[in-house]
Amino acid sequence: MTNYKRIVVKVGSSILNQDNQIATTKMKNLVEFIAKIKNKNIEVILVSSGAVAFGYTKLQIDKKITSNKQVLASIGQPLLMTTYQKYFKSFDILCSQFLIEATVFDDDVRLKNAKDAISRSLKNSILPIINENDTTYTKELVFGDNDQLAGYVTKHFKADMLLVLSDIDGYYDKNPTTSHDAKLLKNIKKLDKTSLNDEHTPNSEFSTGGIVTKLKTASFLIKENIPMFLCSGFDLKDAKSYMFDSIHNKGTLFGK
């Protein structure tokens, strides 16, 4: 059992959406996993993507157009939250929504307010669920991907680690979707500049970041001396053995 007191869990759209439907079973498994972490007296902050993907389950409009994306996010965000609320309720967990913009982290007063609200929520055993506000999306003002948002949340809301649940089971020496001989890298202490400047390679139509934004986040957290564990959110087996038995099977541990 790891000795973390507070962790951030980041989940990508691809885990929550399957064939343009809400991936009910995977979402329930995620909720059960988080409930189990909370049961071990570890505080959890969830950074969840999925607003646009959830919106798209109700209305199929071209999501490449920014205003359409905003419309989809405005439909999907409440749906995402109601679904989480319903599933967490069966574990007696109250969850709350925080829509945080990138600019909050550059503004001392707004950041302090956000920190106070998050810490008060955690003291009351509430599970804060954070997303970027995709309805006011402006390229210059947003992270654009929840990996980097999750990195900032981990640092500023004082978590001991970031757990990234992805559609891939770790970081490989080359893209595993195109190179079948790619090897999983289990421990990364340092990332070089070239890997951080690679092209973005999201694997599903609702993903935005790809591996590069995960590496940027890992690099940011390594500098803060905070570990990040990247593993599959489809099959939570590796996340569970890492969190509950301190056994590192698959998955990549960055830092530490």
Ligand code: ADP
């Ligand atoms: P998520 O939706 O879970 O946030 P993304 O689809 O955005 O994940 O990013 C993960 C994808 O990045 C993988 O499924 C894979 O296709 C791609 N990728 C490219 N290079 C690598 C690599 N070196 N290691 C792991 N994944 C990689």
